[in-house]
Amino acid sequence: MAETTGNAFDFKLFKRLLAFTKPYRLVFYFVAFAAIIMSGLAVLRPYLLELAIDNSMVPKDGDGFIKYIILMVVVLMLEVIFQFAFIFYTNWLGQSVIRDMRQKLFRLMMSFKMKYFDKSAVGRLTTRAVNDVETISSIFSEGLFMIISDLLKMLVIAGFMLYQSWRLSLIVFIVLPFILYATRVFQKAMKVAFEDVRNQVANLNTFVQERITGMKIVQIFTREKTEYERFREINKDHRKAWIKTVWYNSIFFPIAETAGAVATGLLVWYGGLNVIGGGFVTLGIITAFIQYAEMLFRPLRQIADKFNTLQMGMVAANRVFGILDTKSHIADTGMVDYTSTKGEIEFKNVQFGYNEGEEVIKGISFKANPGETVAIVGATGAGKSTIINLLNRFYEINSGDILIDGISLKDYKLASLRGQIAVVLQDVFLFADSILNNITLNNPNISEEEVIAAAKEIGVHKFIQSLPDGYHYNVKERGSMLSSGQRQLISFLRAYVSKPSILVLDEATSSVDTYSEELIQTATDKITKGRTSIVIAHRLATIKKADKIIVMDAGKIVEEGTHKELLKLENGLYKNLYEVQFMAEEAI
Structure with a gap:
């Protein structure tokens, strides 16, 4: 069984996974480029809304307002185009990687010694070659690239917020450490929980496959009731493992939502008092900062969710590489072709x-x-x-x-x-x-x-x-x-x-x-x-x-x-x- 350390992310393992993307470097670089463009476009919409409010709505400039609306539509269209390309090609890359990995895994399994199969459960090997490899694709399609894209957005947004108003930025940033700490604890807990989930899935697959294959024996010896009770216990353990992940999610997401709401409330309180008192804050800046705060906290909540997906993918990758690293081959070092028909x-x-x-x-x-x-x-x-x-x-x-x-x-x-x-x-x-x-x-x-x-x-x-x-x-x-x-x-x-x-x-x-x-x-x-x-x-x-x-x-x-x-x-x-x-x- 693969070792579970509880580490949130295994960079050595991820480096091995990245090696499978080498044949698709152009797609990989394009996905990275799209992530950068999307992070820049994400800042523009709230900023254009701020300008529209302060430069057109408050002074009641209709022509200027139309100009800002057109600009926002253009930015939105660009976001849609790049988001489509990003989602499509991250999934395309993930499916290409797991196709190559599954082929390599199957080719390797066909070369194993019979001794390996003597000691390995068929259901467990099937889980590795099918379920676990499929889960790895989510590292690219829903996990890693999405997380990188969200992190880039957060960095760009945080930098732009500081550029516009360091005072309002500090109000938002006060809440960040609490969410970051909660996210870190959540990630570590989910790493261990998902390892347990994968174990239980493998146990379930092994049990069901063996009983279906040997159903004649089960029925001949009237073992239906006994096998059903054993299945109930295994299924119960499977449910228990999943419930643990649900429990962690149930704790984390309300905390993240509450922190986001607190940040928004503080912005409205401080910014509103400043506007009323004739300070530096404008109505447009408050509106933009509320959106910035939402855009800053939403990726954190999503990153935690996507980190779940990434964790499952990494656990699955660890298991698959466990088979790929198995040294159980008959040494095929011979140089002679068998062409003789004697047969001595x-x-x-x-x-x-x-x-x-x-x-x-x-x-x-x-x-x-x-x-x-x-x-x-x-x-x-x-x-x-x-x-x-x-x-x-x-x-x-x-x-x-x-x-x-x-x-x-x-x-x-x-x-x-x-x-x-x-x-x-x-x-x-x-x-x-x-x-x-x-x-x-x-x-x-x-x-x-x-x-x-x-x-x-x-x-x-x-x-x-x-x-x-x-x-x-x-x-x-x-x-x-x-x-x-x-x-x-x-x-x-x-x-x-x-x-x-x-x-x-x-x-x-x-x-x-x-x-x-x-x-x-x-x-x-x-x-x-x-x-x-x-x-x-x-x-x-x-x-x-x-x-x-x-x-x-x-x-x-x-x-x-x-x-x-x-x-x-x-x-x-x-x-x-x-x-x-x-x-x-x-x-x-």
Whole structure:
């Protein structure tokens, strides 16, 4: 979690944000220029009104009065034009910055190690990439530039007030320290309050996303009431965090309004007595100073409000930069493009653990020759699936080496390496898109004709054609419109059309019906032919034809050989596993 210091403004963080405006420098400078012009124009209207009263209304000069009215209309039109440009381009700049930031964030997240996602809640990451990045845009559109513009106006107005009458100016300035102090306290309190708000928003997003994703489990185990009560508590904390910000606003704004009213009252009292007594103050100056005071205090109230927006943006930026600063990448320093089609795989004394001090793979060594099918079996937790993760470099090994065609994985370019390894997982993930796009993954180099031809080759064309819209059938989120067997067949076709040198099948038939299993077995025979394949199997009957079977137990290789060779081993682990499964199937 990002550290909250309670500081009103983090200049180091803001400097990092400004770096994203470099491609839009011209717009940035124009916005700054517009802010300066608007601060000058803001002073002119009350001053022209003062001149109109003192030089035209009091002496009853009609022609002069019309002249001042025309000048005020011109100034007003210029204000409108510059304000329009200012508001439009500050928002344009904010949206451009967050577009670039969101792209950088998403590109970075796609390069993170799997370990990062293992430990990070999906809802929290979604909040960072969507809600928090969107909140950052308000720094430019409603926060920073608006505050700078208001501060410039206040400085120009204060200077002009002193130029016109230092006595009246002092009356207004007497009230300023009270508002400035209240604003400072308010800003610090809101900084902490908004950090709490962002935490609660992230918690709410995480909880809702997980429960919606796992709604089937919630309903199967009748956890609706329990989950609802937990949601009520989280929602209650969310409300409490927001109420705290409302409380601070409820205190500050009445104080600011009262201070402004006091300043106006003092002006009218002092100025009125001076006019009655025939002093230096005129009716026009009093009218102008009342407007000056309002223009001086209104930005202070607005600055506090806009500072709320700025605070939320800075808190969000802190969180987003927390991800951007994350060092959780697989080092992609390899220089070799994987162009070989041999597909020889060799593990040399590989050791690995997901957590420090807890080894899952304990010094394993084996070799898969080009074109061979190597099956890996063992009990749950033996380390079978970990081998897939290491082969794709989703995780870095602790020691040893993994070679493909005699070259260490670290020496290959990461994209090139993964482009030659196709994986069919037990839990198939499909996007909410058409079957065709789920197969090609929007690769422009794979045509629909190629997909259809490949589907016919491995025997799944008829199944796809039987669906509404065939290859253009939308499978909805996570492929919910298809059975597990059908999703598995789609993933086989996805692997096949990528034309990999190495194929990995992870428990591909462990949870499918008999009909789908027959189709999958046919597809397996087809796509493994002529290419190196690693098959992680739960059902041993599916790997009898494997060229080599590796038996793992507690992170070590305990047996190795063909199906027939392993069955000959007395009290062998493979033999025991096979006999237990065979007897279970016979009983069924």
